[in-house]
Amino acid sequence: MILADIGAGALLAGLVLAAFSTLLSFWAGRQENAVMVQVGRRAFYAAAGMVVLASVVLEAALLTHDFTLVYVVEHSDLSTPTPLIAAGFYGGQEGSLLYWTLVLGLLGSASLVASASLGVRLAAYATGVMATIVTFFLVVLVLVASPFDVLPITPADGLGLNPVLRDSGMLIHPPVVLAGFASFAVPFSFAAAALLANRIDAAWIAHTRRFALLAWSFQTTGLVLGMWWAYHVLGWGGYWGWDPVENVALMPWLATTAYLHSAQVQERRGRLRAWNFGLVILAFLLVVFGTFIVRSGVVPSVHTFAVSAIGPWFLGFLAACLVFSGALLAWRAGGLRSTGEPAAAVSREGAFALQNLLLIGVVAVVFWGTVLPLVSGMLGQERVVDASYYERAAGPLLAALLALMAAGPLLPWRRAGAPWLRALAWPAGGAVVTLLGLLVFGVSSIPALLALPLAVAAGVTCLVEYGRAVRKRRIGLFVKRRRRYGAYLAHIGLVVVAVGIAASHFWQQEADVTLRPGEHVSVFGSAFTYAGAEQRQLGDHSELVAVMRFGDTTLEPSRATYAGLGGQSLTHVAITTTPLADVYVILVGSSPDGSASFRILINPLVSWIWAGGGLLLLGVAFGNLGARRAETVAAVTRPAVVPSWR
Amino acid sequence: MLVVAACVGYLIYSASGGSSEYYLTVSELRAHPAYDQDVRVAGVVQNDVLHPPGPPGHATVQFTEKDSTASILVVYSGPLPDIFKPGITVVAEGRLGADGIFHARSILAKCPSRFSTSPYTQ
Numbered sequence: 047m048i049l050a051d052i053g054a055g056a057l058l059a060g061l062v063l064a065a066f067s068t069l070l071s072f073w074a075g076r077q078e079n080a081v082m083v084q085v086g087r088r089a090f091y092a093a094a095g096m097v098v099l100a101s102v103v104l105e106a107a108l109l110t111h112d113f114t115l116v117y118v119v120e121h122s123d124l125s126t127p128t129p130l131i132a133a134g135f136y137g138g139q140e141g142s143l144l145y146w147t148l149v150l151g152l153l154g155s156a157s158l159v160a161s162a163s164l165g166v167r168l169a170a171y172a173t174g175v176m177a178t179i180v181t182f183f184l185v186v187l188v189l190v191a192s193p194f195d196v197l198p199i200t201p202a203d204g205l206g207l208n209p210v211l212r213d214s215g216m217l218i219h220p221p222v223v224l225a226g227f228a229s230f231a232v233p234f235s236f237a238a239a240a241l242l243a244n245r246i247d248a249a250w251i252a253h254t255r256r257f258a259l260l261a262w263s264f265q266t267t268g269l270v271l272g273m274w275w276a277y278h279v280l281g282w283g284g285y286w287g288w289d290p291v292e293n294v295a296l297m298p299w300l301a302t303t304a305y306l307h308s309a310q311v312q313e314r315r316g317r318l319r320a321w322n323f324g325l326v327i328l329a330f331l332l333v334v335f336g337t338f339i340v341r342s343g344v345v346p347s348v349h350t351f352a353v354s355a356i357g358p359w360f361l362g363f364l365a366a367c368l369v370f371s372g373a374l375l376a377w378r379a380g381g382l383r384s385t386g387e388p389a390a391a392v393s394r395e396g397a398f399a400l401q402n403l404l405l406i407g408v409v410a411v412v413f414w415g416t417v418l419p420l421v422s423g424m425l426g427q428e429r430v431v432d433a434s435y436y437e438r439a440a441g442p443l444l445a446a447l448l449a450l451m452a453a454g455p456l457l458p459w460r461r462a463g464a465p466w467l468r469a470l471a472w473p474a475g476g477a478v479v480t481l482l483g484l485l486v487f488g489v490s491s492i493p494a495l496l497a498l499p500l501a502v503a504a505g506v507t508c509l510v511e512y513g514r515a516v517r518k519r520r521i522g523l524f525v526k527r528r529r530r531y532g533a534y535l536a537h538i539g540l541v542v543v544a545v546g547i548a549a550s551h552f553w554q555q556e557a558d559v560t561l562r563p564g565e566h567v568s569v570f571g572s573a574f575t576y577a578g579a580e581q582r583q584l585g586d587h588s589e590l591v592a593v594m595r596f597g598d599t600t601l602e603p604s605r606a607t608y609a610g611l612g613g614q615s616l617t618h619v620a621i622t623t624t625p626l627a628d629v630y631v632i633l634v635g636s637s638p639d640g641s642a643s644f645r646i647l648i649n650p651l652v653s654w655i656w657a658g659g660g661l662l663l664l665g666v667a668f669g670n671l672g673a674r675r676a677e678t679v680a681a682v683t684r685p686a687v688v689p690s691w692r
Numbered sequence: 693m694l695v696v697a698a699c700v701g702y703l704i705y706s707a708s709g710g711s712s713e714y715y716l717t718v719s720e721l722r723a724h725p726a727y728d729q730d731v732r733v734a735g736v737v738q739n740d741v742l743h744p745p746g747p748p749g750h751a752t753v754q755f756t757e758k759d760s761t762a763s764i765l766v767v768y769s770g771p772l773p774d775i776f777k778p779g780i781t782v783v784a785e786g787r788l789g790a791d792g793i794f795h796a797r798s799i800l801a802k803c804p805s806r807f808s809t810s811p812y813t814q
Binding site: 400404410414428434436438558645 | 696700707714716720771
């Protein structure tokens with residue numbers, strides 16, 4: 047009870063401080079009153095502090111089983127293991143909103159600490175925009191979805207977490223995805239502030255670069271972990287189902303990826319200024335849109351979300367962000383036009399521009415597929431698209447992106463000449479060799495014949511770049527120009543992911559078999575022997591474990607039944623990874639006569655997806671930890687000298 | 693830029709024409725029977741789930757639309773979602789046969805996510 051009061055009080059105090067910070071920062075920014083700007087910034091830190099306090103209180107209530115709180119009752123029980131109880135903090139609607147606010151409060155504060163060097167106005171407006179977002183979340187947390195609501199009668203035990211979520215994936219996937227969503231508010235706030243303050247040089251980009259990279263890294267990690275979790279626990283051999291909830295996590299990632307590339311064009315060449323503002327705003331709008339979709343249940347999804355009161359709030363917030371950003375861009379459009387000679391199409395900046403358009407094209411494809419039920423439902427009969435829509439519409443764009451990954455890094459800035467064509471010989475050669483190899487092995491699927499050679503070409507390009515440095519005996523370059531070489535490593539990681547996705551997509555094999563104990567079956571040239579099944583009693587659930595022998599490996603697909611949860615069952619798949627493919631066995635059912643039926647899948651190169659995801663993140667981390675900023679920052683105007691208030 | 697935009701537009705248009713399906717409730721499917729066409733139909737599983745003799749894992753499922761009187765017999769063979777049981781909402785993807793039986797290719801259960809409601813908030 048006392049915890050609930052402290053938590054609710056902290057949220058209310060945070061709301062007041064955030065609202066105060068918003069008003070003061072905008073006013074002081076207009077007046078260029080450095081002292082008041084500093085006060086506004088400190089009010090933001092204080093609001094963030096209140097959010098931290100509320101989070102600590104909620105976590106304490108969960109860990110001490112304070113069943114006076116509705117939230118604790120709904121998301122934990124006495125038998126839940128402690129790590130999962132702790133995960134309950136972000137496991138429910140209210141808690142996940144608090145977590146969102148917490149991440150924004152902490153990262154926002156970190157981004158504001160050194161913001162004074164950007165000039166009074168820009169720093170003040172950035173505080174104001176960020177405080178506005180925090181205020182919105184706190185209003186929702188205080189008025190509509192408070193995690194500190196109290197029950198009239200205290201139950202003896204909670205309802206517990208659904209068995210599907212009782213998994214280690216629950217400990218890492220949701221917080222990373224939510225952090226990725228929340229952290230993109232930082233670049234957005236600075237972009238909006240730069241537009242408000244009419245500071246259209248690259249200073250805001252340089253200042254928020256590490257936050258954009260952090261947001262991107264969270265999003266990437268979240269997506270890969272989500273795929274891994276779906277593959278191992280929730281899905282039936284699939285890691286991606288084009289579900290709306292997956293789509294809304296993918297779209298901001300695509301936009302952020304585009305931005306990380308186009309920002310370089312502005313930092314180095316002073317171009318694409320309007321486009322960069324647009325991309326950052328788009329990425330943030332997609333985050334808000336995604337939050338709305340996920341929380342409101344307006345689109346049919348396999349993930350059901352309780353129809354909650356916060357849907358309209360997020361729709362309103364989305365509309366407000368859309369109008370605000372659109373008006374801001376329109377207002378400043380005149381000053382954002384690029385000056386100087388137009389860039390040559392065949393140049394590094396041309397490649398970045400095309401890459402950006404293709405990525406935004408993929409966003410458009412995914413967006414249309416996600417909102418089609420909504421749009422068609424308004425116009426008549428509701429329609430949905432299946433996976434083949436995404437493959438047919440996004441596939442060609444993704445193939446073009448692979449081709450660009452092969453050609454783009456070899457292109458010089460400004461204008462490409464003949465040396466570029468010679469450099470292209472290597473990736474082109476790699477693609478041709480791969481194509482011939484695939485044809486020799488009898489591959490006839492056109493998408494496979496397109497995707498794999500292009501992926502190989504993209505990989506060869508990166509290896510050629512590494513090779514050049516090695517041949518010049520300048521290994522030191524790898525560290526000195528690590529942003530460049532880290533990016534190549536990230537590209538290689540992405541190529542590995544692409545090969546894994548292509549191979550598992552084009553050559554997945556599936557068979558349904560029913561076996562009696564002792565019976566053998568040969569599936570796709572691999573021999574499986576069903577040894578029998580046994581019943582095991584484990585704590586709060588019982589498991590039916592089937593024992594399947596595959597070579598020297600024993601696979602134990604099983605089905606757990608939770609008596610305490612209305613007999614809900616949970617299937618555990620058995621996976622064994624061989625160098626070229628995963629063998630994936632699902633226990634579909636068993637009958638009293640001892641026979642059991644299985645679905646056996648051979649998933650080629652799925653492990654490459656996880657390995658490639660790791661390389662991708664490693665490359666970005668290597669390239670940016672302690673790295674200098676871009677070598678030539680083409681600032682159009684110098685940052686204003688900050689008047690010292692001390 | 694216009695070229696890329698036009699290409700994306702064409703891809704979306706051509707792919708969504710061929711790959712979209714109707715998403716119906718049972719009563720909508722009953723009102724406008726769409727034979728020989730892939731559709732998705734959502735409804736609540738009733739208490740009449742049958743597991744016919746034969747290999748385990750095969751299930752004949754009948755479910756009735758919750759908020760109306762329409763019902764449809766769904767025949768499906770293959771792995772069922774973990775949470776499949778009477779009372780949950782499922783989405784069956786497949787075709788309505790001329791025999792009036794819905795032949796499902798897949799059954800998706802609405803995932804009991806962390807955002808599900810509980811008796812305490814209802």
